Structures are given as structure tokens and as C-alpha cells.
Amino acid sequence: MSKMRMAKPKTGIRRKVTSFIFLATSLIMLVGLSLGFFYGSGLVRDIIGKGNVKAAENIAISIDMLLERQIQNIRIYFAENPLHRDAILESGALYKGRTAAEIKEHMLEMDNKWAAAGADSPLVSEHLDNKSAEQLSYFVSTGTAISEIFTTDRFGGLVAASGKTEDFYQADEEWWQKAYNGGKGATYMGSVGYDESAAVKAVTVALPVKDEKDRVIGVCKAVLNIDVLFVIIRDFTIGRTGHACLVDDSGRVIYHSGDEYLNEKICSYEDFKKLVNDPENWEILRRPLVHERKDLFLAFAAVESPVLRENGVTWRIFVVQRSDETFAPIRDLFKVMALIMAVLFLVALPIIFFLGEAFARPIRELYKATERISEGELDCPINIRTGDEIEQLAVSFKKMIAIIKTRENDLKELAGSLEKKVKEKTRDLGRAQEATLHILEDLQVSKEELEKKTEKLNASLEESERSREAMVSMLSDNNQIREELEKKLEELKKAQVMLAESEKLALVGKLVSDMAHEVNNPLMVVAGRAQLALMEDIKSEPVKEDLRIINDQCMRAKDIIQRLLTFSKPSKGEVKEVDVNRTINLVIQLIKHQYQLADIKVIERFSKKMPAVEADAKQLQEVLMNLLKNSAEAMPEGGTITVRTSAPSADKVEIDIEDTGEGIPEENLAKIFDPFFTTKKTGTGLGLPVCHGIIREHGGKMEYTSVPGKGTKVTITLPAGKEA
Amino acid sequence: MPDILIVDDEHEILYILERFLKKSGFNVITADSGEKAVKIMSRGKNVDLIILDHRMPKLDGAGVLDALKTLKVKTPVVLLTGSISKDTKKLDVDAFFMKPVDLHVMLDKIRELLSGERPERV
Numbered sequence: 001m002s003k004m005r006m007a008k009p010k011t012g013i014r015r016k017v018t019s020f021i022f023l024a025t026s027l028i029m030l031v032g033l034s035l036g037f038f039y040g041s042g043l044v045r046d047i048i049g050k051g052n053v054k055a056a057e058n059i060a061i062s063i064d065m066l067l068e069r070q071i072q073n074i075r076i077y078f079a080e081n082p083l084h085r086d087a088i089l090e091s092g093a094l095y096k097g098r099t100a101a102e103i104k105e106h107m108l109e110m111d112n113k114w115a116a117a118g119a120d121s122p123l124v125s126e127h128l129d130n131k132s133a134e135q136l137s138y139f140v141s142t143g144t145a146i147s148e149i150f151t152t153d154r155f156g157g158l159v160a161a162s163g164k165t166e167d168f169y170q171a172d173e174e175w176w177q178k179a180y181n182g183g184k185g186a187t188y189m190g191s192v193g194y195d196e197s198a199a200v201k202a203v204t205v206a207l208p209v210k211d212e213k214d215r216v217i218g219v220c221k222a223v224l225n226i227d228v229l230f231v232i233i234r235d236f237t238i239g240r241t242g243h244a245c246l247v248d249d250s251g252r253v254i255y256h257s258g259d260e261y262l263n264e265k266i267c268s269y270e271d272f273k274k275l276v277n278d279p280e281n282w283e284i285l286r287r288p289l290v291h292e293r294k295d296l297f298l299a300f301a302a303v304e305s306p307v308l309r310e311n312g313v314t315w316r317i318f319v320v321q322r323s324d325e326t327f328a329p330i331r332d333l334f335k336v337m338a339l340i341m342a343v344l345f346l347v348a349l350p351i352i353f354f355l356g357e358a359f360a361r362p363i364r365e366l367y368k369a370t371e372r373i374s375e376g377e378l379d380c381p382i383n384i385r386t387g388d389e390i391e392q393l394a395v396s397f398k399k400m401i402a403i404i405k406t407r408e409n410d411l412k413e414l415a416g417s418l419e420k421k422v423k424e425k426t427r428d429l430g431r432a433q434e435a436t437l438h439i440l441e442d443l444q445v446s447k448e449e450l451e452k453k454t455e456k457l458n459a460s461l462e463e464s465e466r467s468r469e470a471m472v473s474m475l476s477d478n479n480q481i482r483e484e485l486e487k488k489l490e491e492l493k494k495a496q497v498m499l500a501e502s503e504k505l506a507l508v509g510k511l512v513s514d515m516a517h518e519v520n521n522p523l524m525v526v527a528g529r530a531q532l533a534l535m536e537d538i539k540s541e542p543v544k545e546d547l548r549i550i551n552d553q554c555m556r557a558k559d560i561i562q563r564l565l566t567f568s569k570p571s572k573g574e575v576k577e578v579d580v581n582r583t584i585n586l587v588i589q590l591i592k593h594q595y596q597l598a599d600i601k602v603i604e605r606f607s608k609k610m611p612a613v614e615a616d617a618k619q620l621q622e623v624l625m626n627l628l629k630n631s632a633e634a635m636p637e638g639g640t641i642t643v644r645t646s647a648p649s650a651d652k653v654e655i656d657i658e659d660t661g662e663g664i665p666e667e668n669l670a671k672i673f674d675p676f677f678t679t680k681k682t683g684t685g686l687g688l689p690v691c692h693g694i695i696r697e698h699g700g701k702m703e704y705t706s707v708p709g710k711g712t713k714v715t716i717t718l719p720a721g722k723e724a
Numbered sequence: 725m726p727d728i729l730i731v732d733d734e735h736e737i738l739y740i741l742e743r744f745l746k747k748s749g750f751n752v753i754t755a756d757s758g759e760k761a762v763k764i765m766s767r768g769k770n771v772d773l774i775i776l777d778h779r780m781p782k783l784d785g786a787g788v789l790d791a792l793k794t795l796k797v798k799t800p801v802v803l804l805t806g807s808i809s810k811d812t813k814k815l816d817v818d819a820f821f822m823k824p825v826d827l828h829v830m831l832d833k834i835r836e837l838l839s840g841e842r843p844e845r846v
Contacts, residue, residue, distance in 0.1 A: 513807055516806045516807035517779050517806035517807060518806075519806075520806040520807070520822070520823040520824060521734055521737065521806065521823060523823065523824045524734075524737055524740075524804075524823040524824040524825065525734070525736040525737060525740065526824070527824035527825075528736075528737065528740035528741070528744070528824065528825070528827065529740060531740075531744070531826070531827045531828075532740060532743055532744055532827075535744075535747060554824045555824065555826070558822060558823070558824055561807070
């Protein structure tokens with residue numbers, strides 16, 4: 001028994017199963033984790049975005065309310081304190097009767113005096129210490145957000161102020177003109193800036209002061225301390241980096257909890273436009289111009305205040321946070337998820353290994369058993385109870401072992417009996433050897449004599465061997481020739497059967513076509529007469545019925561003929577690659593003998609380099625047969641038919657059939673392809689049209705040239721190669 | 725009344741067609757050979773439609789069609805044939821019928837052709 005051991009497999013089945021489960025699980029977990037992360041982060045971003053927008057909206061509403069309340073406060077203050085109105089009216093009354101130019105001159109003079117006046121000059125104290133000014137100072141000290149306030153009359157001259165103003169004459173200031181508004185009055189709101197006189201970041205508002213009859217009698221200007229006004233912005237924070245700021249329409253920061261980014265742009269104007277047009281009102285701004293160019297998570301809301309709208313100012317509250325801080329919770333979540341997955345995976349590992357082992361164990365046992373059996377231990381037990389294909393394998397294996405065991409026993413028995421026989425034979429041999437020795441001794445005597453004779457015999461044997469070899473080679477040559485002949489004969493028989501079949505078909509076609517023409521005319525007459533009769537005024541219903549039946553039966557006959565025609569109509573049949581030379585040769589072989597009897601010689605001039613033609617071999621043979629027949633019939637006294645083949649180009653082959661017959665008169669040459677045209681007594685006039693049809697069907701053409709009295713040549717051109 | 729030229733070598737068929745078409749209200753001219761038909765047409769006879777037999781001795785239907793083409797006659801042609809084959813379908817005619825013909829079906833076609841709603845033949 002063979003001792004060959006199988007090499008231990010490099011990758012165990014356990015490792016394969018374990019790796020497979022391991023990979024599959026990892027893949028599922030990874031995909032799950034990534035999907036969870038992307039979906040989760042989108043969701044969280046949305047929630048945070050909406051939350052921040054809400055916060056920005058709340059701040060915007062508060063700012064709006066504070067601003068409006070301040071303006072309203074001032075308005076009510078002046079309405080409720082007639083003292084100020086009286087002071088303004090009194091100041092305005094000074095200019096009564098003067099022209100505008102005179103007033104302007106006076107104002108400029110006052111302006112110069114005012115600029116030159118010291119803090120305790122009578123001019124200054126006149127405007128800062130009067131009753132109205134005292135009240136204004138008190139108003140400033142009680143109000144939280146107002147840092148400075150003063151009033152002018154309707155010509156722009158200062159009336160009373162809470163502190164010394166820069167100018168006396170105010171009518172040339174933008175705020176004054178807007179608030180006075182040509183006597184109609186409007187609320188003015190300035191931009192945010194640093195007010196030097198009040199030493200605060202401030203915003204200026206100016207309001208018309210009106211009398212009881214709602215006429216504008218002067219203007220009041222108040223400087224609002226925005227540190228107080230915007231305290232809600234200053235105090236707003238989210239986490240470590242989240243804060244709020246006020247941004248104007250050009251993207252410039254006009255109020256910020258710290259001073260660092262004041263008056264800076266948060267991003268380019270284009271980006272800002274894109275940002276504020278975002279329908280969600282929140283966005284992640286990449287590489288902003290502030291906050292060390294770190295990505296920012298921005299949410300915003302516009303301050304919807306009437307006074308802002310009136311002055312064409314747009315303020316937006318931005319809630320700003322560094323994106324890395326905003327998304328920290330998502331990243332934390334992801335980390336936790338990954339950790340859980342990793343732990344789950346570690347827990348799953350032993351299970352995977354266990355599964356792999358459970359799968360591999362029975363196979364390993366089976367393998368061990370086969371190893372032991374191959375070493376000759378046929379009684380080795382195999383106990384596999386897995387209930388699956390592996391158990392089935394073990395069972396079949398056991399069956400195989402049983403068979404091997406019986407075979408082995410049989411062999412052992414045979415070997416035993418053989419041994420016995422050999423022993424017997426050896427004994428017999430020993431005896432025979434002795435006898436042979438005796439004979440050999442006798443033989444030795446005549447051996448020399450024998451040797452001489454043997455030499456002679458050898459010589460003659462050698463000679464006969466040589467002649468036998470010659471004979472054998474002759475015979476094998478003979479066999480080869482015979483085999484080839486048989487093969488050719490077989491091919492010839494096949495071709496003959498094929499030709500007979502196609503000739504039969506052509507005959508049927510001809511017959512039906514003839515019949516159609518010959519029979520349909522009389523049918524037309526019968527049916528026509530019946531139809532004409534039916535148009536007459538016939539009273540007898542049976543006669544009408546007879547006529548109808550005559551007509552119907554004629555139509556039936558027509559249908560039958562039409563069906564027959566369809567059946568026998570030639571169409572391209574089975575198309576395959578055809579060797580033209582071989583096909584022609586087959587046809588010539590068939591007719592050669594017959595033609596020899598009629599004293600007609602057929603000469604083959606075939607080109608050896610002929611491409612194959614895609615054609616129906618049967619139909620091609622039919623065409624050649626017909627043409628050869630026509631040529632033969634043109635030579636009743638005998639003659640020569642020359643068949644040539646050539647390939648004028650790679651995609652074309654030509655077949656020429658030339659005879660030395662009587663030729664075709666020129667007037668007939670044009671009609672030879674017309675159906676039923678014939679010059680023969682027995683012809684149907686269908687042979688050539690059918691041939692022509694077949695060649696045309698193959699995408700080729702057929703041309704006749706003829707010299708009466710000398711002969712006719714027909715040239716067939718067929719497309720070669722796959723294009724056919 | 726429209727004029728119709730019937731061409732057929734069988735007198736029986738000429739008779740049937742002539743009687744039927746006259747009864748249907750047409751003026752009928754007959755020709756019992758292709759040559760006669762061509763002769764009639766070459767004389768500039770005003771014919772509205774030609775009914776032409778396909779198979780005739782000497783000048784057949786196809787020959788007559790070729791001759792008409794040479795004469796630049798554009799009269800609509802209805803071909804009658806004993807058998808409809810690929811070659812018949814290739815002929816430049818306005819309609820063809822296989823014999824025996826249902827005369828009333830043919831009449832419908834003739835009236836349709838005479839109503840003028842047909843593409844001009846090339």
C-alpha cells in the first residue's frame with residue numbers, strides 16, 4: 001500500500017471560516033458606523049442650527065424692543081414736559097422777523113463764539129444751566145441708556161444741553177436735517193460708533209420736538225450708550241467660544257462682546273451676501289476673516305425695527321461658534337459608538353473562533369481518519385454526527401472502506417492460492433529441468449551441425465524479410481488510394497442527391513407558376529361572368545345562390561394557387577461558407593460522363609487563390625447545372641465548355657462559363673432573363689430567370705456576351721467574404 | 725364620364741371588364757395587345773386610367789409600362805396578373821390585383837385612384 005502522505009493544507013478550513021465571518025462582521029460594523037455618523041451628524045447639525053437661529057431671533061426681538069422703548073421714552077418725555085417746549089419756542093421767537101440770511105449769519109457768529117467760549121463762560125452756562133438743561137441732565141442721570149441729550153430750535157440753534165456740545169449751530173448736521181425733515185419731522189437713527197464727548201460706544205438718535213398742535217418746533221438729539229442697550233448681546237454665550245454679535249449690511253461687526261473684532265468684516269462681501277440669503281439662516285462658514293480663520297458655525301436673525309427700516313439700516317444678530325466646538329458632541333458620540341462596537345467585536349471574537357472550530361472539527365476528524373486508513377489502519381472508527389453534508393461524506397467514506405476491505409480479503413485469498421500453485425509448478429519445473437539437462441547433453445553433440453545450417457537459413461530469411469517489407473509498403477499505398485476514392489465517391493453521392501432535390505424543387509416552382517398564369521385566366525372568366533350575372537335583375541334566389549357559390553369557389557381556387565406559389569418561390573436557404581472551385585468541380589463531375597457521350601469537353605481553369613463565398617451551396621449548384629446544360633444544348637454537334645474561376649479583388653469572385661455553341665442573336669440577348677422567354681421547343685423559359693434570381697439573391701450579378709455562330713460566355717460575379 | 729383603357733389578350737376578360745365598367749358608368753376603350761395599347765396612348769388619347777394585363781404575348785405588361793414611361797404618360801395603372809411575385813411588386817403601378825378579381829373591390833380602388841388623391845408617379 002502506498003505510504004505517500006498528503007501535504008498538510010496551508011490554510012485550514014477553520015482559519016478560512018473564521019476570517020470570512022470576521023471580515024463580514026467588520027464590514028457590516030464599519031458600514032453601519034459610517035452611515036450612523038453621517039446621518040447622525042446631519043441631524044445634530046440641523047438641530048443645533050435651528051436652535052442657534054432661534055437664539056439669534058430672540059436677541060433680535062429684545063434689541064428691537066429696547067431700541068423702540070428708548071425712542072418712545074424720549075418722545076413721551078418731551079410730550080409730558082412742556083418746560084422744554086417753552087424753552088424751544090422762546091429761543092425760536094428771537095428770530096421772528098429776520099430773513100433766512102440774517103438768521104444764518106447770526107448762527108455762524110454764535111457758533112464761533114461757542115467754540116471760543118470756556119466751560120464757565122456766560123454763553124455756555126446760559127445753555128447748560130437753564131431750567132430746561134437742568135431737567136435734561138436729570139433725565140440723563142435717571143435714564144440707563146442715554147448718555148447725552150440736547151435740544152435745538154427750529155432754526156438749529158442750541159436751546160438746552162445735558163453737557164457742552166461741540167457746535168452751537170446744528171442745522172448743518174445730517175441728523176438735524178433728517179429729524180427736522182423740512183418741518184414734517186422724522187426719527188433719525190445714526191450708525192454705531194465711538195462717541196468721544198460721551199466716551200462710550202454709542203448710537204445717535206434724533207427726534208422732532210412738537211407742540212400741542214403737533215407742529216415741529218425743534219429737534220432733540222440723544223446719544224445712546226450701546227454697552228447698556230446691547231447688554232443682552234454682550235452677555236450671550238454658548239459653551240467656550242459661542243457668542244453673539246451685531247453685524248451691519250456690509251458684513252461689518254458693529255457690536256461685539258469684546259473689542260477685538262469691532263468694525264472688522266467676518267467674511268468677504270460676496271460670501272456674506274450668500275450667507276444672508278441662505279434660507280435656513282444658518283451655515284458653516286469656511287475660513288472666515290475673523291477667529292483665526294477657523295471654521296465658524298453661524299446662525300443669524302435680522303432686527304426688525306421700524307426706526308431701522310425708516311433709516312434704511314439693516315442690523316443682523318449673529319450667533320457665532322467655532323464649528324469644532326459645535327460638533328464636539330457628534331464626535332464624542334461617534335467615539336462612544338466606535339468604542340461600543342470594538343467591545344462588541346472583542347466579545348464576538350471567541351464566538352467566531354468557536355463557530356470556525358465547530359465547522360472545521362468534523363472535517364479535520366475525517367481527514368485524520370483518511371490519513372490513518374491510507375497508512376493501512378482500515379478499522380479506524382469514524383464518528384461524525386453533524387447531520388449535514390459532512391456526515392453524509394463520512395457515511396459514504398465508510399461504505400468505501402467496507403468495499404476496500406472485501407477487495408483486500410479477496411486479494412489475500414488469491415495471493416494464498418497463487419503461492420500454492422507457484423510452489424507446485426516450481427516442483428514440476430525442477431523435475432523438468434533435470435530431464436532437460438539430459439536432453440541438452442545429447443543435443444550438444446549435434447549443435448555444431450545445427451549452427452551451420454542456421455547460418456544458411458538466416459541468410460535466406462533476411463532476403464525474404466526485405467521482399468515482405470516492400471510488399472507491405474505497396475499494400476499501404478494501395479489502401480490510401482482506395483480510402484480516398486471511397487471518400488470522393490461518398491461526396492459525389494451526396495452532391496447527386498442534393499442536386500436531384502433542388503432540381504425537383506425548381507420543377508415544382510415552374511409548374512405552379514405556369515399553372516397560376518394558365519388557370520387564373522379561365523378562373524377570371526368564370527368568376528367575372530358570375531359577378532356580372534349577379535348584377536342582373538335575377539328574381540330566383542337559388543340561381544343567385546348558385547352564382548355566388550361559383551364566384552366563391554373561383555376565389556378559393558385562386559387562394560390555393562397563391563399558397564402553392566409562396567411554397568415554391570425561390571429564396572436563399574441555408575447560407576454558409578462555400579468553396580467555389582470545389583462546388584463547380586462537383587457539378588462537372590456529375591455531368592462529365594454524359595457530356596463525353598455527346599462529344600462535349602469540359603475544361604477547368606481554376607484560380608488557386610479563391611476566397612470563400614457566403615452562399616447556399618444547393619442553389620449555386622442549381623445555377624451551374626442550368627448554365628452548363630444551356631451551354632451543352634447550344635452545341636448539338638459537340639464542342640468545348642471552359643469553366644474559369646478568378647478573384648479580381650479580395651471581396652469578389654468571378655465564374656466564367658464559355659461555350660463554342662451557336663450563340664444568341666442580339667435581339668434575344670436582352671430577353672433571356674425574362675420569364676417564359678424561350679427559343680427551345682420544350683423549354684419553359686424559366687431556367688435562366690431562376691438562375692438570375694438566385695444570383696441576385698446572393699448579391700451578385702450575371703452577364704451574357706455572345707457572338708452568334710462562335711459561342712456564348714456567361715460571367716457570374718459574387719461578393720466574397722463576410723460581406724455577402 | 726371618365727375614360728378607362730382595358731388591355732388584355734383574352735377577349736373573354738376584355739368583355740367582362742368592359743361590360744362591368746360600362747355598367748358602373750365609365751367610358752371604356754379596349755386593346756387586345758400591348759402594342760395596340762401603346763399605339764392608343766401614343767396618339768395622345770385622353771384616358772383617365774389603364775387596366776393592364778401582366779402576361780401577354782410579345783409586348784407584356786412590364787413592356788407596356790416601360791413604353792408609357794418613355795411616352796411620359798402619367799395615367800394611373802391597375803395591373804392584373806395571374807400570379808403575384810417579387811417582380812410584380814417591383815413594377816411601378818398604382819395597384820395590382822391577382823386574377824380572378826372581385827370586380828367590386830377593383831371598382832372601389834379605381835374610384836379612389838380617379839378621385840385624384842394619389843401620389844404622382846415618377
